[in-house]
């Protein structure tokens with residue numbers, strides 16, 4: 855695996871997650887040995903979900919333009 859930032863070598867690393875929950879949780883992630891960029895599989899998943907959610911919101915907005923003048 856190559857770093858998205860600097861194309862450097864990435865190695866598996868143990869990451870501790872203290873933001874997602876009150877209980878610290880260890881997980882496997884990727885860390886770039888060149889620039890220190892960390893790729894967290896859970897964060898990547900969240901970003902994908904957020905992008906999908908934002909896309910759905912935009913679709914919903916454009917699908918209901920007629921309701922604005924009803925009230």
Ligand SMILES: [Zn+2]
Nearest residue numbers: 857860886889
């Ligand atoms: Zn890097």
